[in-house]
Amino acid sequence: MIRIANGQGFWGDSLEAPLEQMRRGPLDYLTLDYLAEVTMSILQKQRSRDPRAGYARDFVEMIGRGAVDIASSGIKIVANAGGVNPEGCRDAVAKALNHKGTRIGVVAGDNILGRLEDLIARGVELKSMDTGEPLASILPRVQSANVYFGGEPIAHALAQGAQIVITGRTTDTGLVLGPMLYEFGWKADEWDKLAAGTIAGHTVECGAQCTGGNCQVDWQNIPNMADIGYPIVEAEADGTFVITKHPGTGGRVTVASIKEQLLYEMGDPREYITPDCIADFTSIQLEQVGPDRVRFSGIRGKPSTAMYKVSISYSAGFKAIGTLMYSWPDAYAKAQVAGAILSERLDRLGLRFDAIRTEFGGVNACHGPLAGEPSPDIAEVILRVGVRSSDRASVERFTKEIAPLALNGPPTVTGLGSGRPKVEEIVAYWPALIPKTEAKPEISVEET
Amino acid sequence: MARVKLVQIAHARSGDKGDTSNVGLIALKPEYYPLLAEKVTVERVKEHFAGICLGKVQRFELPNLGALNFLLHESLDGGGTLSLKADAQGKTYSAALLRMEIDVPDELLSKDSVHH
Numbered sequence: 201m202i203r204i205a206n207g208q209g210f211w212g213d214s215l216e217a218p219l220e221q222m223r224r225g226p227l228d229y230l231t232l233d234y235l236a237e238v239t240m241s242i243l244q245k246q247r248s249r250d251p252r253a254g255y256a257r258d259f260v261e262m263i264g265r266g267a268v269d270i271a272s273s274g275i276k277i278v279a280n281a282g283g284v285n286p287e288g289c290r291d292a293v294a295k296a297l298n299h300k301g302t303r304i305g306v307v308a309g310d311n312i313l314g315r316l317e318d319l320i321a322r323g324v325e326l327k328s329m330d331t332g333e334p335l336a337s338i339l340p341r342v343q344s345a346n347v348y349f350g351g352e353p354i355a356h357a358l359a360q361g362a363q364i365v366i367t368g369r370t371t372d373t374g375l376v377l378g379p380m381l382y383e384f385g386w387k388a389d390e391w392d393k394l395a396a397g398t399i400a401g402h403t404v405e406c407g408a409q410c411t412g413g414n415c416q417v418d419w420q421n422i423p424n425m426a427d428i429g430y431p432i433v434e435a436e437a438d439g440t441f442v443i444t445k446h447p448g449t450g451g452r453v454t455v456a457s458i459k460e461q462l463l464y465e466m467g468d469p470r471e472y473i474t475p476d477c478i479a480d481f482t483s484i485q486l487e488q489v490g491p492d493r494v495r496f497s498g499i500r501g502k503p504s505t506a507m508y509k510v511s512i513s514y515s516a517g518f519k520a521i522g523t524l525m526y527s528w529p530d531a532y533a534k535a536q537v538a539g540a541i542l543s544e545r546l547d548r549l550g551l552r553f554d555a556i557r558t559e560f561g562g563v564n565a566c567h568g569p570l571a572g573e574p575s576p577d578i579a580e581v582i583l584r585v586g587v588r589s590s591d592r593a594s595v596e597r598f599t600k601e602i603a604p605l606a607l608n609g610p611p612t613v614t615g616l617g618s619g620r621p622k623v624e625e626i627v628a629y630w631p632a633l634i635p636k637t638e639a640k641p642e643i644s645v646e647e648t
Numbered sequence: 649m650a651r652v653k654l655v656q657i658a659h660a661r662s663g664d665k666g667d668t669s670n671v672g673l674i675a676l677k678p679e680y681y682p683l684l685a686e687k688v689t690v691e692r693v694k695e696h697f698a699g700i701c702l703g704k705v706q707r708f709e710l711p712n713l714g715a716l717n718f719l720l721h722e723s724l725d726g727g728g729t730l731s732l733k734a735d736a737q738g739k740t741y742s743a744a745l746l747r748m749e750i751d752v753p754d755e756l757l758s759k760d761s762v763h764h
Contacts, residue, residue, distance in 0.1 A: 459672075459713050464661050464662075465665060466663070467719065482712055519730075556732075557725060628728060628729055
C-alpha cells in the first residue's frame with residue numbers, strides 16, 4: 201500500500217495545507233495542483249517580462265519552508281508547478297531546498313506556443329472543442345498553448361530516481377496516477393487500473409473538497425473545519441483504494457462527501473477522458489469502511505484516445521465590474537433605480553459594450569429568477585454591474601461612472617471604500633485536441 | 649403524495665466547463681434514487697432553469713452512486729473569464745436545482761424523516 205496525499209487544490213489554495221500534510225502523519229507522496237485553465241497565460245506574461253519567471257512561486261516558497269521535512273522523511277513530491285518554465289522552477293526549488301544530492305525531475309515538452317503556426321500550416325487545425333472554429337481565426341491573440349500530459353511521464357521521472365517531480369501542463373489526475381504507475385508497475389494497457397488511479401486523482405485533485413469542504417450534507421456539524429484535513433489516497437496494487445485524511449484533523453470523509461466531489465466538473469460519466477485512459481464513473485463502488493475512510497472498488501476503464509487535449513489562452517477584450525450597496529428602506533428599489541440611471545448614462549456617453557450585466561446581491565445574483573421576490577424589508581442590496589468590450593476606453597470610462605452615484609443618485613448608498621473598479625484584460629480559454637504524435641514529453645532528472 | 653423540495657431528499661454539487669455548468673444531483677438515501685430518475689427529467693430541469701440555461705440540457709445516470717449528472721449548456725454568460733456573472737462558474741447552481749419541487753409518495757417519506 202502507498203499513501204498519496206493532495207496538499208493543494210488550485211493556485212491560491214491554503215499555503216499551510218502541504219506542510220500540514222507532511223507533518224501530521226506518514227506519507228509516501230505529496231501531490232500539488234497549481235494550474236487552472238487561465239493560469240498558464242498569467243505565467244506566460246510573467247515570463248515574457250522576466251525569462252526566469254513563469255512558474256508557481258507558492259510552490260518554491262513551500263519547498264523552502266518544508267525543506268527539513270522533505271530531507272528527513274524522504275517523501276516524494278509531484279507538482280504541476282512548472283507552469284511555462286519548469287526548468288526555471290527546478291532551479292528555484294534546488295536553491296530553496298539548499299540540500300546536496302536531491303534528485304529533481306522535470307516533465308516539459310507541453311509548451312507548443314512557438315509551434316502553432318507550423319502545426320496549422322501542416323493541417324493541425326486545433327479547432328475549438330466548444331465552437332468548432334479553427335485556431336487560425338484567433339492566432340494573433342493567442343497568449344499560451346500547452347498540451348495536457350498524463351501520469352506516464354511522471355512515472356518515468358520517478359523511475360529515474362527523482363524525489364521531486366515538477367511538470368508543466370499535466371492533468372490533475374496524472375499527478376496521482378503517475379506514482380501508482382511507477383510503484384505498482386502497471387502496464388500501459390491495464391485500463392481498469394489506470395482508470396482507478398485516474399478516479400483517485402479526480403477525487404483528491406480539489407483538496408479538501410472531498411474531505412468535508414463545500415459539502416452540503418450536514419454541513420453545520422462537520423467538525424473543526426478551521427483545521428480541515430486534506431485527502432490521502434491509500435492505494436493498493438490491484439486498483440482498489442481508500443480515501444482518508446490524517447487522524448486528528450477536521451473535516452469529514454464520508455460516502456456523501458466523496459460522491460459530491462466525484463460529480464464535480466463531470467461530463468459524460470462513462471467517458472471521462474484523460475491522456476492515460478477513459479475512466480467509467482458508473483463502475484465505482486463506494487463503501488464506508490471506518491470513520492473518515494471510504495473504499496473504492498470495481499472501477500473499469502477503456503483504452504485512451506489518440507489525442508491530447510491542448511489548453512490555449514487568448515486575449516478576448518476587457519471587462520470591469522462595479523458594485524454599490526443600498527440600505528433599508530426600499531433597498532432593492534433603490535438599487536434597481538440606480539442601475540437604470542447608470543445604464544442611461546452609459547448610453548448617453550455612446551460607449552461600446554459587447555455585454556452589460558446587472559445583478560442584485562441579496563436578491564438574485566446566485567439563483568436568478570428562481571430566487572423569487574425579496575422581502576420588502578430586506579436590510580440591504582448590492583447593485584453589481586459588469587461590462588465587457590473589445591474597446592478598452594469604453595470599459596475605462598465605465599469605471600468612472602460608479603462613484604458619482606453616491607452623490608447624484610438614490611439615497612443611503614455605501615461600499616465605495618476600495619475606489620474605482622479595475623479594468624481587467626479578459627484572457628479566454630480555447631480547448632482543442634492534438635494528435636499524440638505531435639507532442640512528446642521531455643523528461644530530465646538532475647541532482648542538486 | 650406530498651410536494652417536496654429536492655433539498656429534502658437530495659444533495660448536489662456543481663462545476664463548470666467553459667459556458668456549460670454541470671450539476672450533480674445525489675439521493676440522500678438509496679430509495680430516493682428511482683424517484684429522482686423518474687421525476688427530475690431533462691424537460692423539468694430545462695424549465696426550472698428558464699432564463700439561466702439558454703442552451704440544451706443533457707442528463708446522465710449514475711445508479712451506482714444514486715446520482716444524476718446534468719449539463720446545462722450556455723448557462724454561464726460565456727463562462728470562465730468572459731462571464732460577467734457573480735457566479736461565473738455556476739458554483740451555486742447545485743443549490744438552485746435543489747429548489748425544484750417534485751411529488752413524492754407518502755410511503756417513501758413516512759419510512760423515516762426526510763431532511764428538513
